[in-house]
Amino acid sequence: GNGPLASTAHADTITVQGTIVAPSSSASTTASSTPAVSNHLPNIKILATGGTIAGSSASNTDTTGYKAGALGVDTLIQAVPEMKKIANVTGEQVANVGSPDINNEVLLKMAKRINELLASDDVDGIVITHGTDTLEETAYFLDLVVKSDKPVVVVGSMRPATAISADGPFNLYNAVKVAGNTESKGKGVLVMLNDRIGAARYITKTNTTSVDTFRSVEQGYLGAIIGDKVYYYNEPTRKHTTSSIFDVSKLTSLPQVDILYEYQNNGRYLYDAAVAAGAKGIVVAGSGDGSISSASMKGANDAAKKGVIIARSTRVGSGTVAPSSDDNANNFVTTDSLNPQKARILLMLALTQTNDAGKIQQFFNQY
Numbered sequence: 619g620n621g622p623l624a625s626t627a628h629a630d631t632i633t634v635q636g637t638i639v640a641p642s643s644s645a646s647t648t649a650s651s652t653p654a655v656s657n658h659l660p661n662i663k664i665l666a667t668g669g670t671i672a673g674s675s676a677s678n679t680d681t682t683g684y685k686a687g688a689l690g691v692d693t694l695i696q697a698v699p700e701m702k703k704i705a706n707v708t709g710e711q712v713a714n715v716g717s718p719d720i721n722n723e724v725l726l727k728m729a730k731r732i733n734e735l736l737a738s739d740d741v742d743g744i745v746i747t748h749g750t751d752t753l754e755e756t757a758y759f760l761d762l763v764v765k766s767d768k769p770v771v772v773v774g775s776m777r778p779a780t781a782i783s784a785d786g787p788f789n790l791y792n793a794v795k796v797a798g799n800t801e802s803k804g805k806g807v808l809v810m811l812n813d814r815i816g817a818a819r820y821i822t823k824t825n826t827t828s829v830d831t832f833r834s835v836e837q838g839y840l841g842a843i844i845g846d847k848v849y850y851y852n853e854p855t856r857k858h859t860t861s862s863i864f865d866v867s868k869l870t871s872l873p874q875v876d877i878l879y880e881y882q883n884n885g886r887y888l889y890d891a892a893v894a895a896g897a898k899g900i901v902v903a904g905s906g907d908g909s910i911s912s913a914s915m916k917g918a919n920d921a922a923k924k925g926v927i928i929a930r931s932t933r934v935g936s937g938t939v940a941p942s943s944d945d946n947a948n949n950f951v952t953t954d955s956l957n958p959q960k961a962r963i964l965l966m967l968a969l970t971q972t973n974d975a976g977k978i979q980q981f982f983n984q985y
């Protein structure tokens with residue numbers, strides 16, 4: 619079958635403000651004679667990757683059995699004509715998959731394209747439409763590697779486009795509004811769902827199916843959209859975008875980092891399997907405050923002796939893992955308040971710079 623990048627061979631590009639060019643669709647287009655760009659509106663590029671926001675079902679009450687990544691970027695844009703009052707919106711299809719299938723290849727491709735677009739005076743901000751399952755991983759990756767202060771906003775939805783009260787269109791409209799707002803500059807990559815503006819570093823998906831699934835319990839949201847206005851209340855304090863040292867411009871792959879979950883009665887064999895499969899780093903979704911059982915500790919210690927970085931995170935969903943005096947002796951690191959999936963993102967990038975556990979710990983303290 620087609621890999622996640624297959625759709626890029628025939629990327630959709632569409633302009634909402636002005637003449638609409640529908641790439642391959644039978645839909646009747648509403649071409650107008652107005653100029654292609656309006657000078658006073660921000661130029662926002664939408665990069666589409668799939669997900670439920672591009673999901674479709676035969677039934678308008680189906681909110682779980684639909685196909686994610688079914689609709690193209692042109693359809694998403696045409697569904698929200700109100701956007702053309704607040705921005706000059708154009709679209710590109712980067713992938714069209716459910717977000718469990720977003721991989722390192724897509725991340726690198728997306729990051730390079732975003733940096734290319736934001737280097738141009740013609741682009742004021744970027745919106746990325748994305749499945750919600752791994753949205754926080756993409757958002758945090760981009761937070762670490764985007765080299766611009768211009769707004770980058772990641773958006774998804776929990777109900778497919780075909781559902782009654784689909785949340786995607788308003789989320790997309792709000793994301794374009796946030797991306798076009800000058801106050802959004804320099805705050806790192808933003809996540810916009812359900813009227814809340816979250817920081818990529820802090821926000822996480824907390825509920826399998828509800829529309830208020832994205833939460834930022836410990837550190838809080840950065841802001842919100844109330845009525846038609848954008849309100850900011852917080853700033854992320856950790857390094858991101860222009861203050862981040864990570865650079866993907868010359869990378870064609872990322873080091874393998876796996877996540878292993880702690881549970882009662884586990885053994886060391888998953889550590890051995892990860893090392894045998896080429897892992898350069900292992901994030902442990904530890905119990906409680908990053909605890910690791912005696913059995914898996916044997917596998918973790920042997921992996922560390924082979925130079926694999928063991929990073930202690932937690933499976934509990936919130937809180938900071940406290941560094942222990944044993945970590946130095948074991949050559950382990952702790953992941954601060956990053957959950958396992960985001961710790962994996964930072965560890966992959968850290969391993970592009972160094973294999974030194976002490977230096978990697980510094981990254982976890984600063985990012």
Ligand SMILES: NC(=O)C[C@H](N)C(=O)O
Nearest residue numbers: 669670716717749750751
């Ligand atoms: N709500 C969603 O977007 C979930 C979907 N499975 C995805 O992540 O692509």
